[in-house]
Structure formats: structure tokens, C-alpha cells
Amino acid sequence: MPLQWTGQVTLRILGPVEEEVVVQGQDLNLLHAGLRILDDDEIRHEFVYRYDDPRFELVVNATVETNIVEVDSPLIDAKTAVGLEEQTNTLAATFHHDPDIDDEPLTPVSSN
Numbered sequence: 073m074p075l076q077w078t079g080q081v082t083l084r085i086l087g088p089v090e091e092e093v094v095v096q097g098q099d100l101n102l103l104h105a106g107l108r109i110l111d112d113d114e115i116r117h118e119f120v121y122r123y124d125d126p127r128f129e130l131v132v133n134a135t136v137e138t139n140i141v142e143v144d145s146p147l148i149d150a151k152t153a154v155g156l157e158e159q160t161n162t163l164a165a166t167f168h169h170d171p172d173i174d175d176e177p178l179t180p181v182s183s184n
Contacts, residue, residue, distance in 0.1 A: 073132075073175055074102050074105065074119070075119055075121070075134060075136075075141065075165040075166065076166045076167075076168065077096075077098050077100055077121075077163065077164070077165050077168055078097050078143075078163075078164050078165075078166075079097045079164045080094050080096050080157040080160075080162055080163065081094075081095045081096060081130065081146055081158065081161045081163060082094050082158075082160045082161075083095065083128070083148065083156055083157065083158055083159060084124055084157040084159050085127060085128075085154050085155070085156060086154060086155035086156070087153075087154040087155070089117070091154060092159065093125070095123045095130055095164070097121055097163050097164070100123050100130075100132060101121060101122055101124070102119065102124065102141040103118075103121060103131075104118075104119070104122075105118070105122045106118050110137075112145035114137070114138075116136065116137045117135065117136040117137075117138075117167065118123050118133075118135050119133070119135070120132075120133055121133075121134070122141070123172055126148060126151065126152075127150065127151055127152050128150050128151055128154075128156055129148070129149045129151065130147070130148050130149075130161040131146065131148075131149075132144065132146050132147075132148050132163065133147075134165055136167045137156055139167065141146075141165045141167050143163055143164065143165055143166075143183065144163065145158075145161070146158065146163070152154070162168065168169045
């Protein structure tokens with residue numbers, strides 16, 4: 073199950089003309105998702121989300137363990153010769169856990 077995002081990241085683009093860009097949480101696109109089995113009863117869900125703009129790429133990594141979502145600081149990569157500054161970050165995510173769907177590996181595990 074993908075994460076549900078709220079909040080936003082505000083960036084200042086430094087160039088010939090300064091401008092502020094607001095990236096809404098719901099505009100993030102899921103790039104990768106998976107799970108890591110840590111123990112018999114412990115699973116970590118891992119997510120990578122991306123927002124793509126002609127001037128920059130914003131990537132956010134998040135993990136979920138025991139229904140606690142941890143969101144890393146966004147990674148911002150300029151695509152053009154502009155400077156970027158993160159002004160504010162109020163991103164937050166929730167994870168609605170369904171063990172029957174979310175905790176099943178996508179490929180079978182052999183017992184051999």
C-alpha cells in the first residue's frame with residue numbers, strides 16, 4: 073500500500089530570476105516500494121518517491137516499521153545551472169497497513 077502524503081516542500085530557485093516553487097505531498101510519485109523481512113515478526117516497508125520538474129528532481133525516502141513512518145529529508149538535484157534552497161518542509165506520511173497485502177513477498181521463497 074503506498075503512503076498517503078500531506079504537507080509540502082517549498083523551494084527557492086536561485087537564478088537570473090528568483091522564484092519559489094511549492095511541491096505538494098500528494099504530487100509525489102511512487103518510484104520504488106518494497107519490504108525487508110527483519111525477523112519472524114518484524115517487517116520494514118521501504119518507499120522512494122519522486123517529483124520531477126524541468127529544473128530539478130526531488131526524491132524522498134521513507135520507511136515504515138511497526139506502523140511508525142519515518143520520512144527522510146528530501147534530496148534535491150538541480151537539472152539546470154540554477155541554485156536551489158529548501159525553504160520549508162512540512163511533509164508527513166501515513167501508512168494504512170493491510171498485512172494480507174502489504175506483508176507478502178512478491179516472489180516465493182524456496183525452502184531448499
